[in-house]
Amino acid sequence: MAKVSKKKVSRKSVRKSSTVTEKIAEVKPDVVYDDGDDEFLSKEDGNISSEEEEEEEDGKDGKDERKRQKLLEAISALGGKRQKKLGERSEAAVLMSEFTVNAEGEGDKIDLSDLIGSMEKTSAVPAKTKKQLKNLQHTNKTIECPLSKQESERIQRDVAFRKASTEVTRWKDIIKQNQRAEQLVFPLDKEPTGPRPMERMVTGWKAQTPLEQEIFALLSANKQPINDPILTPAEEASMRAMSLEEAKIRRAELQKARALQSYYEAKTRRERKIKSKKYHKVQNKAKRKEFLKKFEEMVKTDPAAALEELSKIELARMQERMSLKHQNSGKWAKSKVIMAKYDEGARKAMQQQLEVNKELTQKLVTSLNKEEEEEEAVDEEVLPDFVNDAEQRLDSSNPWMRGKLSEDPAEKELSENMDLITEGPGAVGNPAEEEEDEEEVVETEEETLLREFDSRRKWRQAHEEMEEKEPQVPEQEEEEGPQVPEQEEEEGPQVPEQEEEEGPQAPEQEEEEEPQVPEQEEEEEPQVPEQEEEEEPQVPEQEEEELSAIGEGIADSSGEAEMPEGAADSCHTNPSAQLEEGLLRIRTLEDMELLSQQEPAPDEAPAEPPATDKPPSVTPQADKTRKRKRGIELKEVLTKETKVIKVPLAPTIEDTEDTEDKLDQRGLIKEAFAGDDVVSDFLKDKRKQEDAAKPQVVDLTLPGWGEWGGTNLKPSRNKRRRFRIKTAPPPPRRDQCLPSIIVSEKRNSSISLHQVNSLPFPFQNHAQFESTIRAPLGRTWNTEQTVRKISKPKVVTQLGAIIEPMSREELMKDKKQVSTGSTSHVDSWKRKR
Amino acid sequence: MAATSEAVVNPAHVEKTKKAPARYWDEPQEGKDENKVGKDGEQTEETLPQKHVEKAKKRKNDEDRGDAKKFISGKPDPFPGPAHISKDRMQKFKRRDKTKKIPRQHYKLKDMMARSDEVSEMAQKQAARIDLLLPEDAGFLEGDEDEDTCTISQEDISDAVDITSASKYFDLKLSQFGPYRLDYSRTGRHLLLGGRRGHIACIDWQTKQLMCEINVMESINDVKWLHSEAMYAVAQKKWLYIYDSNGIELHCIRKFNDVLRMQFLPYHFLLATVSATSFLQYLDVSVGKEVAAINTKTGRLDVMCQNPQNAIVHLGHSNGTVTLWSPNQKEALVKMLCHQGAVRSVAVDKTGTYMVTSGMDKKLKVYDIRAFKPLKSYFLPAGASCLSLSQRGLLSAATGDIVQVYRDVWSTPVTKPYMAHRVQRTVWGMQFCPFEDVLGVGHGEGFTSMLIPGAGEPNFDGLDSNPYRSVKQRQEWEVKALLEKIHPELITLDPTELGQVDQATFQQKHQDRVQALGFDPLAKEKFIPRYKKKGRSSAGSIERRKRQVANEDLRETVQQSSEDKMKIEKERKEREKKEVLLSSKKSALDRFKK
Incomplete structure (x- = not known):
């Protein structure tokens, strides 16, 4: 408060000195007060005006004024807080006016008209500025206050960023291209290495002898091609002609064209939006007139086009006739009908409508109408088909609406029906059918697709039927054993059935075999006992069974050199299946007999070479009924038909050395018992390995937990089941289908050290990665050229050459290349390889 | 000029029934030709077509720039584009x-x-x-009409061929020191003979120049060249010895005892030996270290061969099995039951595709060693004691004192040998000479070098094994070979395994990662239905949407599987058709078929 009071004092003193009051009132409304203090003051007493005004007045006597200013400053300095001088707000001229002469009306607001006044007189001012200034005079808008520094800076930054980013993005393409390039050669502007085209080499050649020089001077003076296929300099210049400027010009042209087009579009759009009916009426009329005029002309000059035009008109007429337009059946017309009783205008409007209709549906009578009549006559004849046809065309996408669905013989009936349907209307005129055919030709693609689809569907159906049948087949076979010399064996789920069936099957097999015996040329002694052996009762012990199965196979093999038929039959019993099903047999004395019989067999064999020379493939008979074999069968492996080889020279010396005598004896013994322990041992070994690889069932049951425990008490089955942990079965063994093979499943850890065990970055799966490193890189496997291509360094720099940053010209050059020569360049590059 | 050249272009291509489309510049060209014939044609006519020609030329130039096919001479390329490769x-x-x-x-x-x-x-x-x-062709032997090639004797052949070839048929009578084993060096120039009773001889067999000859005064089981002809290994009665080409004993390796057979793996510098004590041992000859010693637990081992493709060692056993071994695994990689009697000999062909075995059951079997499938089985009246495969796939089998050579035992069933020859006594060792049509046979009476046309590879790789290399070249090759030595860890059944990603470790790593992260980064994202407003996110609709997605996934898998099935089915049908075609010959039993 103290401050305010001080101010009051000062003001009072000022008033004393100042005398003029009228002017204050004048100026008062113009000045805007910012300070709350001032306002506060002015409220207190209305007559007191702000100090500024007073200052303005007091400017006349400068001395006083200055003193007063000083005083004021001193006072304000006393306050300490308020540093800002109020005087600063005033017009600059006032403050500056200390030593200058005061002009009249100096304190007044300057009007623009005052300044412009002289403009009329001076001729130097251009008309444009004059106009601008005049406009300025008329405008009453206040000028927007300038933006704050921060804002303007932000805008500037924005603009600058945009500019810079466009500048930078121009480099984006080339940078990307370089990043992805297979090889970069620095410095970049170097000519590409490799063989240069002949033309360029020739141009590099210089004329040396005076004669040559003279000739070349002549040629070049006349701008003639120096080398035969090379372009003339003029041509070359034209080749190079598409410079930046030209491109710019061209672009500008295009832009202009586009702009014009858009103007036109806008114009037409605007016109279309005009609702005035009268306007449209007038316009339409004008158009029609013009059209008629044109048409008349056209009849004279270009009758063909005129005819076309005519047909168009005809079509329009047809459309008009077909539609209900202008027939006074619309909503508007109905309302008019109601009004027509009272309103003359409505009646008239309706009349007009009808007239329009008449006019539109009227036939055009021109000089060409004769031809037209003829055409019409033809049209009338064809019309029904034509209509039909059009409909079909509409439905071309709908396969059901088309004549033929597919040409599959099985579906002929259907298609025939469809044909009948289509022929109904089509019978009227042949041309229509022809047309249809054409259409079909066009639509072959769709049809073929459909047909394919259909055939596939059918195939699937057939397949399903087959599958339904297939399970029936074995049953039938089992019933009619003697007819089908084959035992079908199903694996897996049907095991129990199979076991039951095994009993009756054995005699059946015998039955099959017996009629065949006389037909085979060779003796079959080993075969018969084997069959008998099969009849033996079955005892559940797997090892034994396997042995017998194998023994059987061996027995077969002994005779097999002579009789492939038997081999073929025995092949069908899948041993691996047998192993799993647990086909149970016992080895008996007869079996042993068999073994003993088997021995002489090989000895006899060389003496009696095979009479039949059949290929190893199975007889077609067996082939038909047999199911697919899975993998290789042990029996087949061991009893594969052997070819006896005739040797022209008989060995005179046994291959026995005295040192090896003992060994050979052992070998002889081995040979004697061949096929016995060898096979069984091997099978045992294999089974052992398989078992070892199988995951063990972990039993975690603890007796006595949750129930009674004791010496004779076993944990309940329920509990045992709950605590037995079964691990997932391992993946199938590699030798699953190879009975005579054991493949070790142990992991080779030594190579895993050298293998890649994580996929490198861009690869998504193993196959991709493996395929990329599949091909060898070295010189041993590749040609020199390939090796060089494979081991190309990513960046090549020339020794001693300065690598400068890319210049803008390069960018431009690159763009030009891309736009003009990229395709041809790529082509030629491709062809080179 | 240009126009005429263009006229030539069209006929140069493959003949077309259609005529070339008429061009406006074709006419002047004809006119010009006429003018050429009648030189004194009117000037006016001459000038008129000239313009046309120029235009045509310009056009041609444009084409030139387009495809750059034509040359300066103006002649078209009669064989455009790169040469065809079959x-x-x-x-x-x-x-x-x-x-x-x-x-x-x-x-x-x-x-x-x-x-x-x-x-x-x-x-x-x-x-x-x-x-x-590769310009050289393999040789062949062709008999006259109704003359078997196997009846042609070696003398006939040596009479018929040129002198150098004839000199390759010879006999060495070495009856004193018992049956001989032999080994040719990898280039095929040098021959190493080892007699049972201690006689060793190195010969440059083509020049018949003796390099060294010693008697070790001990029984010899096997001899083998090492990587070059400078050194060889001899399996003697007790230990394994290494000599150089002058017969100087370099090493006596006490770790290798009772060795019966040896194989040298040239790219790994490994000497693999098998012993009577059923040990398979590998010796790295470049550093002299034993790489692996594996107890095969299968008794006396005296049948051995190597697969040249993957350096796997095949051993034959007395129980009719053939086992495959690598130095990295203590147990057999594969065990195959091949014969009912003991296995007497095994051989694997150069490409590593076929294995031929012979056993006590007097059979000769051919296997596809990649799939372990039996291909062919033959019965030899006396059984084969020794087998050897040549570079071009000829098989030699020794039965007693007879050497038989077969051609194509794996593809077509063979009934008689390609060639046969009788030597003086029982055959003991046999090997085809690389890059020569020669089969070396060691027997009781010494050594026989036979001529087998078509046995050797006619084109040698000069950087790998050059029969004509000089000492300097050999030294350089040695250095290179040592630098390119393959580590024994890389011996696997499938040589491409190295290029595969180690799945087990990969999975292990992935699991660890999942554990560390708490989620599976590679797992497919679970579908979470988006929340929808206006009551469309009721429990029912959410469930429905979930099921929709699940069904879609299922559909995809089902489609995939059904497609696979169809493919398999199709293949099967095709195969069946083929089989039917193959076996379309009617048999007598067909009449009972119904």
Whole structure:
């Protein structure tokens, strides 16, 4: 408060000195007060005006004024807080006016008209500025206050960023291209290495002898091609002609064209939006007139086009006739009908409508109408088909609406029906059918697709039927054993059935075999006992069974050199299946007999070479009924038909050395018992390995937990089941289908050290990665050229050459290349390889 | 000029029934030709077509720039484009299939795949092209009409062939020191003979120059050249010895006792030995270290061979099995039951595709060793004691004192040998000489070198094994070979395994990662239905949406599987058709078929 009071004092003193009051009132409304203090003051007493005004007045006597200013400053300095001088707000001229002469009306607001006044007189001012200034005079808008520094800076930054980013993005393409390039050669502007085209080499050649020089001077003076296929300099210049400027010009042209087009579009759009009916009426009329005029002309000059035009008109007429337009059946017309009783205008409007209709549906009578009549006559004849046809065309996408669905013989009936349907209307005129055919030709693609689809569907159906049948087949076979010399064996789920069936099957097999015996040329002694052996009762012990199965196979093999038929039959019993099903047999004395019989067999064999020379493939008979074999069968492996080889020279010396005598004896013994322990041992070994690889069932049951425990008490089955942990079965063994093979499943850890065990970055799966490193890189496997291509360094720099940053010209050059020569360049590059 | 040249262009291409389309510049060209014939034609006519010609020329130039096919001379290329390469030749050099394109690949991956595809294709093409540079053809033996080639005697052949070849048929009578084993060096120039009773001889057999001859005064089980002809290993009665080409004993290796047979793996510098104590041992001859000693637990081992493709050692056993071994595993990689009697000999062909075995059951069997499938089985009246396969796939089998050579035992069933020859006494060792049509046979009476036309590979790789190399070249090769030595850890059944990602470790790592992260980064995202307003996110509709997605996934898998099935079915049908065609010959039993 103290401050305010001080101010009051000062003001009072000022008033004393100042005398003029009228002017204050004048100026008062113009000045805007910012300070709350001032306002506060002015409220207190209305007559007191702000100090500024007073200052303005007091400017006349400068001395006083200055003193007063000083005083004021001193006072304000006393306050300490308020540093800002109020005087600063005033017009600059006032403050500056200390030593200058005061002009009249100096304190007044300057009007623009005052300044412009002289403009009329001076001729130097251009008309444009004059106009601008005049406009300025008329405008009453206040000028927007300038933006704050921060804002303007932000805008500037924005603009600058945009500019810079466009500048930078121009480099984006080339940078990307370089990043992805297979090889970069620095410095970049170097000519590409490799063989240069002949033309360029020739141009590099210089004329040396005076004669040559003279000739070349002549040629070049006349701008003639120096080398035969090379372009003339003029041509070359034209080749190079598409410079930046030209491109710019061209672009500008295009832009202009586009702009014009858009103007036109806008114009037409605007016109279309005009609702005035009268306007449209007038316009339409004008158009029609013009059209008629044109048409008349056209009849004279270009009758063909005129005819076309005519047909168009005809079509329009047809459309008009077909539609209900202008027939006074619309909503508007109905309302008019109601009004027509009272309103003359409505009646008239309706009349007009009808007239329009008449006019539109009227036939055009021109000089060409004769031809037209003829055409019409033809049209009338064809019309029904034509209509039909059009409909079909509409439905071309709908396969059901088309004549033929597919040409599959099985579906002929259907298609025939469809044909009948289509022929109904089509019978009227042949041309229509022809047309249809054409259409079909066009639509072959769709049809073929459909047909394919259909055939596939059918195939699937057939397949399903087959599958339904297939399970029936074995049953039938089992019933009619003697007819089908084959035992079908199903694996897996049907095991129990199979076991039951095994009993009756054995005699059946015998039955099959017996009629065949006389037909085979060779003796079959080993075969018969084997069959008998099969009849033996079955005892559940797997090892034994396997042995017998194998023994059987061996027995077969002994005779097999002579009789492939038997081999073929025995092949069908899948041993691996047998192993799993647990086909149970016992080895008996007869079996042993068999073994003993088997021995002489090989000895006899060389003496009696095979009479039949059949290929190893199975007889077609067996082939038909047999199911697919899975993998290789042990029996087949061991009893594969052997070819006896005739040797022209008989060995005179046994291959026995005295040192090896003992060994050979052992070998002889081995040979004697061949096929016995060898096979069984091997099978045992294999089974052992398989078992070892199988995951063990972990039993975690603890007796006595949750129930009674004791010496004779076993944990309940329920509990045992709950605590037995079964691990997932391992993946199938590699030798699953190879009975005579054991493949070790142990992991080779030594190579895993050298293998890649994580996929490198861009690869998504193993196959991709493996395929990329599949091909060898070295010189041993590749040609020199390939090796060089494979081991190309990513960046090549020339020794001693300065690598400068890319210049803008390069960018431009690159763009030009891309736009003009990229395709041809790529082509030629491709062809080179 | 230009116009005429253009006229030539058209007939140069493959003949077309259609005439070339008429061009406006064709006419003047004809006119010009006429003018040429009648030189004194009117000037006006001459000038008029000239303009046309110029135009045509310009056009031609444009074309030139377009395809750059024509030359300065103006003549067209009669054989445009790169030379054609036959399909089977391309197939021969195929290393891998083209990769399938997956949508939404990373651009880097796309680039990489495209580049590698391109490179491999280029490599394949160029290799196929350069295959042309293998100029030599293999020899063959052709009998007269109704004359078996196996009845042609060695004398006949040596009479018929040129002098140098004839000199390759010879006998060495060495009756004193018992049956001989032999080994040819990898280049085929040098021969190493080891007699049972201690006699060792190194011979440059083509010049018949004796390099050294010693008697070790001990029984010898086997002899083998090491990587070059400078050193060889001899399996003597007790230990394994290494001598140099002058007969100086370099090493006596006490770790290798009772060795019966040896094989040298040239690219690994490994000497594999099998002993009577059923040990299979590997010796790295470049550093002199024992790499592995495996107790095979199968008794006395005296049948051995190597697979030249993957350096796996095949052993034959007395229980009719053949086992495959690598130094990295203590148990057999594969165990095959091949014979009912003991296995007497095993041989594997150069490409590592076929294995031939012979056993006590007097059978000779051919296996596809890649799939372990039996291909052919033959019965030899006396059984084969020794087998050897030549570079071009000829098989020699010794039965007693007879040496038989068979051709193509794996593809076509053979009934009689290609060639046969009787030597003085029982055959003990046998080997085809590399790059020569020669079979060396060691027997009780010494050594016989036989001529077998078509046995050796006619084109040798000069960088790998050059029969004509000088000492300097040999030294250089040795250094290179040592630098390129393959580590014994890399011996696997499938040599391409090295190029595969180690799945087990990969999975292990992935599991660890999942554990560390708490979620599976590679797992497919679970579908979470979006929340929808206006009551459309009721429990029922959410469930329905979930099921929709699940069904879609299921549909995809089902479609995939059904497609696979169809494919398999189709293949099967085709195969059946083929089989039916093959076995369409009617048999007598067909009449009972119903």
